[in-house]
Amino acid sequence: MKRLLGVALGILTAIGGFVDIGDLVTNAVVGSRFGMSLIWVVGVGVIGICLYADMSGRVAAVSGRATFEVIRERLGPRAGLANLGASFFINLMTVTAEIGGIALALQLVTSVHHLLWIPLAAFAVWLVIWRVRFKIMENVAGLLGLCLVVFGVALFLLNPDWGQLAGQALAPAVPQTENAAVYWFYAIALFGAAMTPYEVFFFSSGAVEEGWKTKDLVQSRINVLAGFPLGGMLSVAIAGCAAVVLLPAGIEVTSLSQIVLPVAEAGGKLALAFALVGILAATFGAALETTLSSGYTLAQFFGWSWGKFRSPVRAARFHLSMIVCLLVALAVLATGADPILITEYSVVFSAVALPLTYLPILIVANDPQYMGTNVNSRTINVAANIYLLIILAASLCAIPLMIITGAGA
Amino acid sequence: MSAAVLLFVLSQGLIACSAPFEQVAAGAVNQASSAVGTSVLSLDLLAREQAGTPAVGTSLEDMAGELEDARKGLLDKVPATAEERGLHREVINALVRAETALALARQALESKDSPAGDAHTPALRDARNALAASAKELEGLRQRLGTGR
Amino acid sequence: MILTDVLGSRVYGPDATYLGRVADARFVLDQPPPGQLLAGARLQGLIVSPHSAGSFMGYERNNVNRPWPWAQLLKWWHRGSFLVLWADIKVMGPETVTLREGFSAHDPGLEGAGTA
Numbered sequence: 001m002k003r004l005l006g007v008a009l010g011i012l013t014a015i016g017g018f019v020d021i022g023d024l025v026t027n028a029v030v031g032s033r034f035g036m037s038l039i040w041v042v043g044v045g046v047i048g049i050c051l052y053a054d055m056s057g058r059v060a061a062v063s064g065r066a067t068f069e070v071i072r073e074r075l076g077p078r079a080g081l082a083n084l085g086a087s088f089f090i091n092l093m094t095v096t097a098e099i100g101g102i103a104l105a106l107q108l109v110t111s112v113h114h115l116l117w118i119p120l121a122a123f124a125v126w127l128v129i130w131r132v133r134f135k136i137m138e139n140v141a142g143l144l145g146l147c148l149v150v151f152g153v154a155l156f157l158l159n160p161d162w163g164q165l166a167g168q169a170l171a172p173a174v175p176q177t178e179n180a181a182v183y184w185f186y187a188i189a190l191f192g193a194a195m196t197p198y199e200v201f202f203f204s205s206g207a208v209e210e211g212w213k214t215k216d217l218v219q220s221r222i223n224v225l226a227g228f229p230l231g232g233m234l235s236v237a238i239a240g241c242a243a244v245v246l247l248p249a250g251i252e253v254t255s256l257s258q259i260v261l262p263v264a265e266a267g268g269k270l271a272l273a274f275a276l277v278g279i280l281a282a283t284f285g286a287a288l289e290t291t292l293s294s295g296y297t298l299a300q301f302f303g304w305s306w307g308k309f310r311s312p313v314r315a316a317r318f319h320l321s322m323i324v325c326l327l328v329a330l331a332v333l334a335t336g337a338d339p340i341l342i343t344e345y346s347v348v349f350s351a352v353a354l355p356l357t358y359l360p361i362l363i364v365a366n367d368p369q370y371m372g373t374n375v376n377s378r379t380i381n382v383a384a385n386i387y388l389l390i391i392l393a394a395s396l397c398a399i400p401l402m403i404i405t406g407a408g409a
Numbered sequence: 410m411s412a413a414v415l416l417f418v419l420s421q422g423l424i425a426c427s428a429p430f431e432q433v434a435a436g437a438v439n440q441a442s443s444a445v446g447t448s449v450l451s452l453d454l455l456a457r458e459q460a461g462t463p464a465v466g467t468s469l470e471d472m473a474g475e476l477e478d479a480r481k482g483l484l485d486k487v488p489a490t491a492e493e494r495g496l497h498r499e500v501i502n503a504l505v506r507a508e509t510a511l512a513l514a515r516q517a518l519e520s521k522d523s524p525a526g527d528a529h530t531p532a533l534r535d536a537r538n539a540l541a542a543s544a545k546e547l548e549g550l551r552q553r554l555g556t557g558r
Numbered sequence: 559m560i561l562t563d564v565l566g567s568r569v570y571g572p573d574a575t576y577l578g579r580v581a582d583a584r585f586v587l588d589q590p591p592p593g594q595l596l597a598g599a600r601l602q603g604l605i606v607s608p609h610s611a612g613s614f615m616g617y618e619r620n621n622v623n624r625p626w627p628w629a630q631l632l633k634w635w636h637r638g639s640f641l642v643l644w645a646d647i648k649v650m651g652p653e654t655v656t657l658r659e660g661f662s663a664h665d666p667g668l669e670g671a672g673t674a
Contacts, residue, residue, distance in 0.1 A: 076582075076613035077562055111463035177556045249450060250548065252443040254475060257468035261450055264460040272460055359628070363615055366624040381625040409436070 007222055013138060014227020016145030019234050020286030021101035022094065022193040022347045024279065025340055027235045028259040029408075030186050031242030032252050034175055036168035039236055041187045045194025046232035048387045050224050052358050055365045055376065055384070056200040057220045060207035063370040067204040068300035071360045083356045084301045088294060090353050091198050093346040095290040096329040099125065100339020101283035104256040109276050118333045122326045125287045129322060134209045134308045141285025147278030152237040154266035154275075160244040168243070185401040185408050188394045189344065192351030194232065195391075200357060201293040205300075209309050214374065241266070255340055295322040344407065351398045354391040362388065430493045433486045434500045435557030437479040442547040444475035445507050449544055452514060452537045462522060469515050476511060480504045503546050510539035563652065564604070566611040572648070572659040578608035580655060582618070584641060584666075604647070604655065605666050607639035620667040641666045 030038045056067050065073075068087075072080045102125075103117035110117075128137055174183045212220060242253060245262035253259060256279070263275040292308070299306035299318040306318040333339065362384050365376045376384065402408075451468040454460035480501065488497040514536035521533060561583060569577045582605040589598025605618070616622060617632045640663035649656040 074613060074615045077565065079613060108464050108467050111466045177558065179558055182558060245450075249446045250442055250551070251446045251450070252439070254443070255468070255471035257451075257464065257471050258447050260464065261447070261454065261460075261468070264454045264464065265450070268457075268459040269461055272464060276464075360615075362625060363628060366629075367616055367622060369619070369622070376625065385625065385627075 007219055009139060010219060010223035011227045011230070012146060013142030014223045015230045015234070016142035016148070016281065017138070017285055017289070018228055018231020019145065019148055019238075019282045020094075020196075020289075021097050021283050021339070021343050022196060022350070023235045024101070024238060024259060024282065025253070025256070025343045026186070026189050026193040026347055027239040028242045028246075028253045029344070030190055031239030032246040032258075033178060034183065034186065035243040035247055036165050036240065037172040037175065038183070038187055038190060039169045039239060040172055041190040042194060042232050042235050042239070044390065045191045046229050047383075048191075048390070049195050049199060050228050051380065051383055051387060052195075052361060053200055053203045053228065054221055054224045055380070056204040056361050057207050057212070057224065058217060058374055059361065059364050059370065060204040061212035061217055061220065062214055062372065062374050063364075064208065065364075065370070066208050066296060066300055067201050067357065067361060068297045070364045071357070072301045072303075074360050074363060080301065084297060086353045086356055087197055087201075088297055090346060090349045091201070091290055091294045091297065092325055092328060093342060093349065094196065094198055095287065095294060095325055096332050097339055097343040097346050098283050098287035098290055099326075099329050100333050100342060101256070102280065102287060103333070104339055105276060105280045105283060108257055108260065109280075114339075115334070115336065118330060121284075121287070122330045125284070125291055126323060126326055128288060129291060129308070130312060130319065134206070137288060137308075138206070138285075141281055141288060144281030145278055145285055147274045148234050148238075148282060150263055150267065150271050150274035150278060151234060151241055154263045154271055155237050155240045155244065157266035157271075158241070158244050158262065160240070165240060165243065179405075181401055182405045182408050184397070185348075185405045188351045188398050188401060189347045189408070191390075191394050192349075192354070192398070193347040194235070195354060196347070196350045197353055197357040198290050198293040200361065201296055202289045205292070205296040205307075209307055211309075217374070291322050291325060294325045295319070348398050348402055348407070351394045353395070355388065355395050358388060358391055430486055430488055431496065431554065432557045434483060434496055435551075435554035437483040437504065437557075438500055438547055438550045438554055439556045440479040440482075441476055441504050441507050442544065442551050444472040444479070445511070445540055445544045445547055448472045448511055448514060449537065449540050452533065452540065455518075456533070456537070462518065466515075466518055469511065469518065473508070473511055473515065476504060476508050480508070500550065503543070503550060507540075507543040507547065510536060510543045513539055559650070559652075564650065564655070567653055567655050569604070569606045569642075569655045569657065571657050572661070574656075577657070578606045578639065579611035581605045581607035581611050581636065581639060582614060601644055603641050603643040603664075605639055605641055606663075607636045609637065609639075610635050618666055618668055620669055636666075639666050640664060 027042070059070060060066050068084070071083055075083055099118060099121050100114070102121040103114035106112070106117040106121070107114040174180050207220065238259070241262035242259070245265050246253065246258065251258060260272055260275045260279070264272040295318045296306060298304070298321045299315070302317075304317040305315045307315060312319045332342075362376075362381075364370055366381065368375055448469055451460065451465045455462070455465045483497070483500060483504070488494045514533065517532035517536045564583065565580055567580045569580060571577050584602045584605060585599040586602045587597045587599055589600050591598050605614075612635070614636055615632050617629055617636070623629045642657055642661055642663060646658050646661035647655060648658040
C-alpha cells in the first residue's frame, strides 16, 4: 500500500513538475498563432524526454554518477568545459525566466508590478533551497503544479469544435497568416521547451539526492513513463485553450496575462484562481529545479561536494554558486528585460545545446563497466539514435531559423 | 554561443533596416490589433465577473506596452514616397486612437474600486466601446495589409 | 606543469616528424597508497592521436563497442593512435612533446575492465 502511494505520488509530482515557464509560454504562443498544427512537436518532445530522462536516471541509480559528472569524465577537461559553459549559460537564462515568471504570476494575483516581486521571488527560491528538504520541496511544488489541470478542464468547458481541433492536430499545415520558416522556428522552440537539458541534470542529480539504487529503477521508470506524457497533455491543453479563444480573436500571446484569459473565459474567477496557483507553483518549482541544476552542473564538473542531502556547510561552494546565480538572474531582471522574451530565447538556445547533454548520456548508458546488465537495450538504442538525429537537426537549424524569422516575430 | 548571439543581434539590425515600409506597417497593425483584442476580451471578462481587477489590470498594462512598442517600431521607419507617407499617417492615427481608448479603460478600471466608483462604472463601458471601435478599425487595416509576415 | 598543459600538445618523433597530438595520459595504480582512501598512481605514458586531440569518450577500452554508430565513429576518429611510454619521451616542453630515438608505439587499447 505504501509502495503504491509512493508510485502515485511520484507520478503526480512528475505531471505537475513537467510544465515550466518555457512550456507555458511557448505552448500558448504556438496555440494562439498556429492552432493545434504544431501539437505533434509536443508528442515528439515528450517521447524524447521520457527516453533520455529514463536513461539518465538509470545511469545515476546504477553508477551513482549524475549527468554532469558523466559529461566531465567522458568529454575530458576542454570539451567538458565548453559544454559546461554552454549548458550553464542556458540554464542561467532559464533561471532568470522562471524567476521572472513567478513575479509575473504574482502581478496577476496582486496587480503589484512584477519588478517589485522579483527580489522577493529570488529570495524565496534561495530560502527554500537553503532550508527545505529535497523530497518535500519537490512534492509540494509538483502537487500544487497539478492545478494546471484547470487548462484541460477549461478546454472542455469551452466546448470547442473537437473535429476541427483534431483536424489541425492530425493533418498539420502552416496557417495562411504565417510562413514556413516561422512554423519550423516554433517547432524547434516547442521541442526545446519539452526537452530542456536542465530536466535531465535535475532528474539525474535528484536520483543521487534521493539515494536511488538499482531496485528503484522500476518506480523511476513508471514515474517518467506515466508522469511526463500526462504533463505533456497539460502543455497540449494550454495550447488548445489559446487555439480556441485567442486565435479566432486575432490575439497573439506576448504576455502571461493573455495565457490565462481563456481559462477565465471558460470557468470564471475560480478557474482563474486555479490557473494562477498552478502557474505560480510551476514556475516556482522550475525556478528551484533550474537553480539547483546550475549548482549541480558546476559542482559536478569541478568536483565539489554537492547535494541537498548534505548540510550547506558541507557543500559550501555548491550553495554559494547558486546564490551567485540567483543574484545574476536578479540583476538581469532588474534591467527591466521582459521575462517572456527571455523565456522565448531560452527555449531556442536549449534546443541548440541539446546534443551536448544527450550524447554523453547515451554513451554511458551503453557502458557495461558502469551499467552492468542495465545497459540500454537494442530497442532503446535505436530510438535514442533516431532522437539524436532529430536533436542534431533541431540544434543546427535553430540559430539560422531564428535569424531568418527575427525570432518568430 | 556568444558569437551566435552577436550574429543574431547584428542580423536583426540589418533586417529591421531593410524591411519594406508596408511590411513594417502591417506588423505594427497586427501587433496593435492583437493588443486591442486582448483588452476587449479582458474588459468583457471583467464585466461578466469572470476575472478580477488584478488580472484584468495587468492585462491592460501589458497591452499598453504592446501598443507603445507597435507605435515606436513604426516611428523608427521613415516613409519615402507620398503613398508611404499616407499609409504611415493612417496607421499612426489608428494606433494613437487605440492607445487613447486603452488609456481610458485603464483610468476607468483604476477608479472602479475607489469610493466614488459606482458613478464611474459607465466609463468602463464607454472605454470598452471605444476599444471595440478601434479593434474594428485595426482589423480593417489588417485585412488590407496582411500580417506583415 | 599540470596535465591540462600537456593535453593537446603536438607530438614529434626524434627526426622532427609530426606524429599527432596528446589525447590522454595513462596512469597505472601500482604505487603504495600515499594516504587513506588514496591510490598511488604512476604515469605510464601518453596517448598520441594523429587525427584528433579530443577525448576517447571511454572507447579506449577494447570491449566497449556500443552504441552503434557512435562507438565506431569515435574509434575511427582516433584510428592510428598509440601509447608511448614515459621512458620514451625526450622533451616534454610547453606546447610540444618530442620522443626519443627508437621509441616504441604500443596499442592504446585497454582490455577488460580497463585496469590493465
